[in-house]
Amino acid sequence: MDTKKRILDEALTLFSEKGYANVFVGEIAERVGIKAPSLYKHYKNKRAIFDAIIDEMNQRFEEQAKAMNINGTDAAADSKIYMDMSEEHLLKLGREFFLYYLHDDYNKRFRKMLTIEQFQDKELADIYTKLYVDDPMTYQGMLLGMVAASGLLKTDNVAIMTLHFYAPIYYLLTICDRDPSREPKALETLDEHIKQFNRLYGRTNK
Amino acid sequence: MDTKKRILDEALTLFSEKGYANVFVGEIAERVGIKAPSLYKHYKNKRAIFDAIIDEMNQRFEEQAKAMNINGTDAAADSKIYMDMSEEHLLKLGREFFLYYLHDDYNKRFRKMLTIEQFQDKELADIYTKLYVDDPMTYQGMLLGMVAASGLLKTDNVAIMTLHFYAPIYYLLTICDRDPSREPKALETLDEHIKQFNRLYGRTNK
DNA sequence: AAGATTGGCTAATTCAAATTAGCCAGATTA
């Protein structure tokens, strides 16, 4: 990774731990292994580093959205999997989402940074809402909607069913961000949640 | 309100909007209507203002906990209400909790401040977890547990049922904190959530 | 009512952190 990228990487780490205002450019430089003034050869100023992080995220996001659209429009492919959605499949869906968001290093740091900075700036709040509220609800709503259409889940309100599936995942995610020592317990709770979700909404209600 | 209290009040407002590090003591002073140096007649330094806010919260919290314990140990009184928990009662419970947390000015500001500062300091993370995760789960778990014991809700796992009740409330709360324009929609969603919750767990499952 | 305390003010002071200036070595390129 070249210096310019390493700066973004270390800055993101620091911003996600302490917030933009509590990070000194000297700290970022030190982590990268250079002196503070050298940093200005790569970015105009401290703010430009932050902005570059946001830009990079937008880029990554677009790629991801594109990839999802392929699997989304081409949802027939996916739906084959979810048409016969068993409890195991549902568990897999929830766990994968949870663990990806929780442990993917970039995601985790970016989410924490946004958590800290979200009230500063409407743009940041909007990004947070999109990434961690609206997009997951849309995507999971689509999948659960297909399962419901297949009859394996029954509901007359897919949106609320999706809320019932996702809100606990989101809740557990924020708990783990705050205190990673709760992860093992959260993982157990996650499984119990999904099993119970399946029971509550499953046709074979037992 | 005397100056010392007004300082805490204005500081909390500013900290909840911009985070501790982005607030200047001069700003706090200005809001209070004094000059920055005068502020030092009341608090040793900027940090002491923050600490005093935390102390005050702890005090308020203890009082509240005490009040809850009265209603909690003396739960027989409460349970009379919840023994015949109708959908309206359940809606009331959820809505009251939600609206209280969302609109109570002190609560709202304190929660936003903690959201911003939670990753700085384990103590702050713990306070957040206590106030917005563990305590609500305990309290609502107790109430829902009593309702379940009365047979009006059926479950073999009160903890997960409570998660299913509370996680969506928490999720909606964080959405509204981030973007108050979503409140009306969130209120609607809240009602739908609780109605659906009631249907899913209710004995008289239609 | 004299003395002490309180809480305000203006004018320093301090200090830390961002940024700029200007030098230089090694890599790149014409």
Add this chain to the structure above:
DNA sequence: TAATCTGGCTAATTTGAATTAGCCAATCTT
């Protein structure tokens, strides 16, 4: 290979925000 570019460095410079000094009027206190 000479010229340029790149990205590093040290040594300023700037700035701005926290805090301290020291003054003063009003208000308690005895």
